[in-house]
Amino acid sequence: MKTASSRLKRRRASAAGRRRKSINLRALKDEKKRVSGALHAMKIADFYKPLKKPVTLRLDADVIAWFKKDGRRYQTRINSALRAVMERELKAR
Numbered sequence: 001m002k003t004a005s006s007r008l009k010r011r012r013a014s015a016a017g018r019r020r021k022s023i024n025l026r027a028l029k030d031e032k033k034r035v036s037g038a039l040h041a042m043k044i045a046d047f048y049k050p051l052k053k054p055v056t057l058r059l060d061a062d063v064i065a066w067f068k069k070d071g072r073r074y075q076t077r078i079n080s081a082l083r084a085v086m087e088r089e090l091k092a093r
Contacts, residue, residue, distance in 0.1 A: 059078075067074040
């Protein structure tokens with residue numbers, strides 16, 4: 001059974017860990033202005049996230065290796081490349 005003093009010590013240690021650290025208000029205001037300006041520059045298309053659909057696709061091994069050489073998120077890079085081709089073709093019509 002734990003004693004009251006050990007519970008009190010644990011509670012004090014927990015409260016000390018939760019103490020709020022001082023905040024640089026000027027830096028916070030500058031950050032708010034920067035983010036606000038960036039949000040005004042965005043378009044609705046920047047927030048659009050298309051529906052993803054899982055597919056099985058057979059690609060050449062060297063193509064996969066080329067996309068994987070830059071590390072993680074290679075599927076996202078493949079999707080971006082395919083989207084660029086699609087958009088270029090749609091503009092040509």
